[in-house]
Amino acid sequence: MAAARVLVVEDDPGIGSELVEALAVHGYEPVLAATGQAALEGAHATAPDLVLLDLGLPDIDGVMVCRRLRMAVPEAVIVVLTARTQELEVVVALDAGADDYLTKPFRLTELMARLRAHLRRRTVVPEERALTVGRLRLDLLARRAYLGEQEVMLRPKEFDLLAALAGRAGEVVTREQLMDEVWDENWFGPTKTLDVHVFALRRKLGEDATSITTVRGVGYRYEV
Structure with a gap:
C-alpha cells in the first residue's frame, strides 16, 4: 500500500520540521507549507490524503484556508492544529471543512494515533445501503x-x-x-x-x- 501523503501547514519552522520528521519516521510522505498560499498550491500539486492545518497563518486566515482546502481536496482528512482553546472557534473550523482538531501543545503519539484512526475509518464500507x-x-x-x-x-x-x-x-x-x-x-x-x-x-x-x-x-x- 502506498504511503499516505500528508500536507503539513505550519508557519513555525521548529514545529513544522518536527512534524515532518515524525511523519516520515512513521511511514508517511509529508510536505511542508509555511503559509496559506503555499498550502493551497501544495494541495493542488500533491493531492494529500491528510492535512495538518495550523489556524494561525501569517498571510491568510486559517479558517479560510480550511474552507478552500476542502474544496480543492474534498476527500482529504483535515486535522486542525490550534493554540486557540475557545470552543466556538473550533466549531467554525469544523464548519469550514475540518474533520478533527488538536490543541497545542499536543503529544506526537496522540497525533499519530488519530491519523491512523482517520485513515482506517476511510476504508470502512457499511453493510447496509x-x-x-x-x-x-x-x-x-x-x-x-x-x-x-x-x-x-x-x-x-x-x-x-x-x-x-x-x-x-x-x-x-x-x-x-x-x-x-x-x-x-x-x-x-x-x-x-x-x-x-x-x-x-x-x-x-x-x-x-x-x-x-x-x-x-x-x-x-x-x-x-
Missing part, C-alpha cells in the same frame, strides 16, 4: 444525509456520529461507545472532541437538532 429514522435518511454508501428532501452537508466525522446515533435510535449510546465507533477503538486523548462535534451537528440539523438528546453523564440518544 440506507438508514431512515423519521425525517432523517442516510445513504451510507454515498455518505449523504437528508432531512425530508433537503440534503444536510456534513463533514465525515459528523456523518459517522449521526449514523452511530441514528443506527440505534431510541437507545442511549454512551460516550465511550461513540468514541470507539466514530473515532477509534484505541482512541488517544480527551473526549471533548465528541461534544464539539455534537454541537456542530446540532447546528446543521436546524429545527431537528432536538432529535439528539444529551443523557447527562452517560452519552447521547437519537429520539425516534
Whole structure:
C-alpha cells in the first residue's frame, strides 16, 4: 500500500520540521507549507490524503484556508492544529471543512494515533445501503444525509456520529461507545472532541437538532 501523503501547514519552522520528521519516521510522505498560499498550491500539486492545518497563518486566515482546502481536496482528512482553546472557534473550523482538531501543545503519539484512526475509518464500507429514522435518511454508501428532501452537508466525522446515533435510535449510546465507533477503538486523548462535534451537528440539523438528546453523564440518544 502506498504511503499516505500528508500536507503539513505550519508557519513555525521548529514545529513544522518536527512534524515532518515524525511523519516520515512513521511511514508517511509529508510536505511542508509555511503559509496559506503555499498550502493551497501544495494541495493542488500533491493531492494529500491528510492535512495538518495550523489556524494561525501569517498571510491568510486559517479558517479560510480550511474552507478552500476542502474544496480543492474534498476527500482529504483535515486535522486542525490550534493554540486557540475557545470552543466556538473550533466549531467554525469544523464548519469550514475540518474533520478533527488538536490543541497545542499536543503529544506526537496522540497525533499519530488519530491519523491512523482517520485513515482506517476511510476504508470502512457499511453493510447496509440506507438508514431512515423519521425525517432523517442516510445513504451510507454515498455518505449523504437528508432531512425530508433537503440534503444536510456534513463533514465525515459528523456523518459517522449521526449514523452511530441514528443506527440505534431510541437507545442511549454512551460516550465511550461513540468514541470507539466514530473515532477509534484505541482512541488517544480527551473526549471533548465528541461534544464539539455534537454541537456542530446540532447546528446543521436546524429545527431537528432536538432529535439528539444529551443523557447527562452517560452519552447521547437519537429520539425516534
